[in-house]
Amino acid sequence: MYEPKEGDKFDFSDFEHVIEPMLTSIFYLFVNVIRNEGAKKVFILTARGNPDPVKNFLKSIEMEYGLPASKVEVMAVGSSDPLAKSEKIKEKVRITGANRVRFYDDSEKNIAAADELNHDPEMVESGVRIETRLVKES
Numbered sequence: 001m002y003e004p005k006e007g008d009k010f011d012f013s014d015f016e017h018v019i020e021p022m023l024t025s026i027f028y029l030f031v032n033v034i035r036n037e038g039a040k041k042v043f044i045l046t047a048r049g050n051p052d053p054v055k056n057f058l059k060s061i062e063m064e065y066g067l068p069a070s071k072v073e074v075m076a077v078g079s080s081d082p083l084a085k086s087e088k089i090k091e092k093v094r095i096t097g098a099n100r101v102r103f104y105d106d107s108e109k110n111i112a113a114a115d116e117l118n119h120d121p122e123m124v125e126s127g128v129r130i131e132t133r134l135v136k137e138s
Helices: 025-035 052-065 082-096 108-119 121-126
Strands: 042-046 072-076 100-105 129-134
Touching: 025 042, 025 100, 042 052, 042 082, 052 072, 082 100, 082 108, 082 121, 100 108, 108 121, 108 129
Parallel strands: 042 072, 100 129
Antiparallel strands: none
């Protein structure tokens, strides 16, 4: 992972669009969870600051892949910091009252941050179990 240096300036304007998307194994896992495993709700956490590009992409393939829009919520984290994703998970658990979360990601650091939620006093006291799975391209 790149470590920012003093004076770095980044242009994230490309993140306002989904450009030439590649449907990877994590996408097909996502489709399977929705269609075959009976997930009540699926939340997509994107490091992007704006969820709309991902929402628009999903809408464009909704019919082709049988993705019911009512089951999918895209949440913009606005950061690549793994702790930002785990905080979003915690926030969503508080809001929904969920007691089981399955978290799939292709980043070992994001998986480790989500695993740490199993030791968070608030999550433990609430009986919340976070199940993680590292998804790598083969």
